[in-house]
Amino acid sequence: xxxxxxxxxxxxxxxxxxxxxxxxxxxxxxxxxxxxxxxxxxxxxxxxxxxxxxxxxxxxxxxxxxxxxxxxxxxxxxxxxxxxxxxxxxxxxxxxxxxxxxxxxxxxxxxxxxxxxxxxxxxxxxxxxxxxxxxxxxxxxxxxxxxxxxxxxxxxxxxxxxxxxxxx
Numbered sequence: 427x428x429x430x431x432x433x434x435x436x437x438x439x440x441x442x443x444x445x446x447x448x449x450x451x452x453x454x455x456x457x458x459x460x461x462x463x464x465x466x467x468x469x470x471x472x473x474x475x476x477x478x479x480x481x482x483x484x485x486x487x488x489x490x491x492x493x494x495x496x497x498x499x500x501x502x503x504x505x506x507x508x509x510x511x512x513x514x515x516x517x518x519x520x521x522x523x524x525x526x527x528x529x530x531x532x533x534x535x536x537x538x539x540x541x542x543x544x545x546x547x548x549x550x551x552x553x554x555x556x557x558x559x560x561x562x563x564x565x566x567x568x569x570x571x572x573x574x575x576x577x578x579x580x581x582x583x584x585x586x587x588x589x590x591x592x593x594x
Contacts, residue, residue, distance in 0.1 A: 427469055433503055433526035435467040437476045438577060440531045441485065441492065443538060446590030447556035449485065450565075451543070454552045461566055462574075463550070464527065473497075473528040481532070484550045486542025492532040496584040501526045504573040529577035531584055559591060 427435045440462055441449035453459040465480035467473060478489045505524035543551045557565075559582070563575050585591040 427467055428522050429526060432521055432523035434522050434524070435473075435501075436464055436525040436527045437467060437473050437480055438502075438527045438529040438573075439463040439477065439481055439485075440529065440577070440581065441481075441487075442495070442531065442533050442585070442588075442590060443556050444534070445556070446559065446585070446588075448559055448562070449534075449541075449554055450557040450562060451484070451551035451554040454549060459567065460562075461570070462562065464525075465550075473530075477530050483546040483548075484543075485554075486545035487534070487536070487540055491534065491536035491540050493535050495531045495533055495588065496581055497531065498527075498529040498577055498580050501528055502573045502576050503527070504570055507569055525573075527573060527577075529581065531581045533588070559585060 429435060443449065449462070450460055451463060453461065463480060463484040465476065465484065467476040468479075471479070477494075481487050481489075481492065503524060503526045506522070511521065511523065541554065543549050543554065560578065563571055563578060566574050582591060
C-alpha cells in the first residue's frame with residue numbers, strides 16, 4: 427500500500443534474544459546488506475497483522491514464538507535514493523518515494539533454534555546473527571540510518587525497563 431504522499435506502508439521488526447541482543451539479518455544476494463526484518467502492509471491488513479505475517483515469512487517465527495514489548499507511537503519515514511525509485515508503468519496512484527514504518531520491539535520467547543530463514547518460498551535473508559542494540563545504526567544502509575536511530579531511541583526505554591540496556 428502506497429499512501430497519498432508516495433510512502434509505502436511498512437512494519438519494522440526488532441527481535442530481542444535472551445541476552446538482550448537483536449536479530450540482524452543479511453539479505454540474499456548482497457553480502458554487505460544487513461538489516462532488521464521489515465515488510466509492507468497489505469490492503470486491509472493492520473500493522474499487527476503485517477508484523478506477524480512478515481515475522482513468519484522472513485524469520486520463520488509465529489506469534490507464539492514472540493512477545494510484543496512495544497511499538498513506535500507513530501509512523502517513521504525515510505526516502506529512497508533516486509537510484510532506487512521505480513517508474514510506474516501506469517498512472518494510477520502515486521509513485522513510491524520511500525517507506526513509512528511502524529516499528530515493533532519483540533522478545534523471543536521460544537528457543538532460537540525455531541528461527542528458520544528458509545520457511546518462505548522467497549526468503550529475504552541468507553544468514554543472521556545477534557548484535558548489540560545500537561550496532562545496526564552504524565551498519566545499516568545509509569538511507570535507513572535516520573529511521574533506525576529514531577526507532578531504536580524511542581524503544582530504548584522499554585529495553586532499559588526490561589534490563590537489556592544499562593541506564594545511560
